[in-house]
Amino acid sequence: MKHLIAPSVLSADFANLQRDIEMVNSSEADWFHVDVMDGVFVPNISFGFPVMEAIKKYAAKPLDVHLMIVSPDQYIERFAAAGASVITVHYEACTHLHRTVQAIHAAGCKAGVAINPHTPVVLLKDILADLDLVLVMSVNPGFGGQKFIPNTLNKVRELKAMASTINPDVIIEVDGGVGIQNLGDLIRAGADAFVAGNAIFGAPSPTAMISELKQLDAQLKSS
Amino acid sequence: MKHLIAPSVLSADFANLQRDIEMVNSSEADWFHVDVMDGVFVPNISFGFPVMEAIKKYAAKPLDVHLMIVSPDQYIERFAAAGASVITVHYEACTHLHRTVQAIHAAGCKAGVAINPHTPVVLLKDILADLDLVLVMSVNPGFGGQKFIPNTLNKVRELKAMASTINPDVIIEVDGGVGIQNLGDLIRAGADAFVAGNAIFGAPSPTAMISELKQLDAQLKSS
Numbered sequence: 001m002k003h004l005i006a007p008s009v010l011s012a013d014f015a016n017l018q019r020d021i022e023m024v025n026s027s028e029a030d031w032f033h034v035d036v037m038d039g040v041f042v043p044n045i046s047f048g049f050p051v052m053e054a055i056k057k058y059a060a061k062p063l064d065v066h067l068m069i070v071s072p073d074q075y076i077e078r079f080a081a082a083g084a085s086v087i088t089v090h091y092e093a094c095t096h097l098h099r100t101v102q103a104i105h106a107a108g109c110k111a112g113v114a115i116n117p118h119t120p121v122v123l124l125k126d127i128l129a130d131l132d133l134v135l136v137m138s139v140n141p142g143f144g145g146q147k148f149i150p151n152t153l154n155k156v157r158e159l160k161a162m163a164s165t166i167n168p169d170v171i172i173e174v175d176g177g178v179g180i181q182n183l184g185d186l187i188r189a190g191a192d193a194f195v196a197g198n199a200i201f202g203a204p205s206p207t208a209m210i211s212e213l214k215q216l217d218a219q220l221k222s223s
Numbered sequence: 224m225k226h227l228i229a230p231s232v233l234s235a236d237f238a239n240l241q242r243d244i245e246m247v248n249s250s251e252a253d254w255f256h257v258d259v260m261d262g263v264f265v266p267n268i269s270f271g272f273p274v275m276e277a278i279k280k281y282a283a284k285p286l287d288v289h290l291m292i293v294s295p296d297q298y299i300e301r302f303a304a305a306g307a308s309v310i311t312v313h314y315e316a317c318t319h320l321h322r323t324v325q326a327i328h329a330a331g332c333k334a335g336v337a338i339n340p341h342t343p344v345v346l347l348k349d350i351l352a353d354l355d356l357v358l359v360m361s362v363n364p365g366f367g368g369q370k371f372i373p374n375t376l377n378k379v380r381e382l383k384a385m386a387s388t389i390n391p392d393v394i395i396e397v398d399g400g401v402g403i404q405n406l407g408d409l410i411r412a413g414a415d416a417f418v419a420g421n422a423i424f425g426a427p428s429p430t431a432m433i434s435e436l437k438q439l440d441a442q443l444k445s446s
Contacts, residue, residue: 010273013277014237014240014273014274014276014277015240015241015244015277015278015280015281016239016240016241017237017238017239017240018238018239021238036268037271038261038262038263038268039261039271039292039298040261040263040293040294043297044271044272045259045261045270045271045272045292045298046270046271046272046273047268047269047270047271047273047274048260048262048267048268048269048270049267049268049269050233050237050269050270051237051270051274053237054236054237054238055238057238058238069262069268070263071263074266075262075268
């Protein structure tokens with residue numbers, strides 16, 4: 001399994017998105033992570049369709065879309081049409097999660113489920129076989145720049161063990177406070193994909209930081 | 224009363240907002256109109272704080288913020304901090320509208336109330352004295368590029384008559400399908416401020432279109 005780095009557009013310069021998107025295109029990053037917040041499911045409003053369409057216009061890498069919204073079902077087809085490759089919904093937002101996952105696949109996208117810091121991994125037991133990705137939130141969703149919650153490492157280990165029998169190919173993604181200081185621990189715990197916002201866009205050279213995150217990756221894999 | 228033109232950022236290029244904001248700065252436009260949609264009050268998610276902050280960073284004219292969101296009260300202080308000069312909430316979204324209007328004033332902003340196409344003007348009778356602005360929606364809110372609803376002219380006339388005794392200084396703003404083809408009728412009906420999105424950003428020269436909208440204004444005032 002190749003490890004993936006997904007810079008979060010939430011930390012980009014919204015006055016000059018084309019420039020920042022082209023920076024990510026030319027970097028070693030794998031995906032764009034796209035954080036949609038509605039101000040209802042989470043206490044922040046980030047952006048939706050007009051910004052997604054601007055990202056899609058210039059992005060040369062897959063869009064990994066994280067829906068922090070209530071009632072995501074009504075918007076799945078529109079996010080697929082707006083260029084999503086992966087659509088991740090929250091466990092806590094979906095009463096009929098199996099139906100929602102089916103709808104994401106029917107729209108031609110990979111399906112992910114995100115779990116908040118308080119949500120036990122075991123709750124995914126009966127949906128894991130249907131998923132392409134699980135997003136383990138390592139902060140409470142809503143804002144960039146928060147501090148990594150250490151219990152995330154236990155959750156990733158538990159999820160990795162559960163996936164080994166149910167769905168060994170599922171991508172385990174981690175989002176929140178991820179950077180060079182904890183990436184090694186997360187990879188060893190079993191995580192595959194890493195969202196990084198401030199760690200990348202707040203670095204003196206974002207492309208150099210992306211490269212560093214990818215190289216740490218390579219070192220760990222060869223050790 | 225000076226008539227105001229408020230280009231809607233919703234129709235700008237979200238990949239290059241700085242460029243479009245600087246275009247508006249250098250034009251004859253009066254305000255930036257900022258459409259915040261949460262996907263719950265309206266069937267679309269536009270943008271929130273990170274985009275507002277990018278607009279604020281470059282905008283040299285007041286931000287006229289139109290909140291198409293449920294429970295706006297919880298976000299008023301943050302929108303004020305993000306640079307709003309005017310904060311407009313929806314009549315249909317506010318159970319305690321008088322409290323919400325007080326909160327907008329307490330946050331140091333001008334207070335507006337928007338009414339959907341089906342909402343009668345008379346429902347504003349007991350709040351009009353407290354308002355700086357009424358936004359008469361001339362389309363159902365949620366999307367740019369929609370067709371103007373002709374009954375808006377009757378609503379503007381009725382509101383103008385009601386305001387003449389209760390609050391003659393209130394700004395009557397119209398939003399949705401406004402352009403050079405109906406601006407004269409709207410001014411004659413009593414409207415003061417005009418949101419224009421596609422009419423401006425879809426024009427061959429947005430600055431020339433803004434100028435044309437302002438000149439029509441001047442012609443009518445001198446006639």
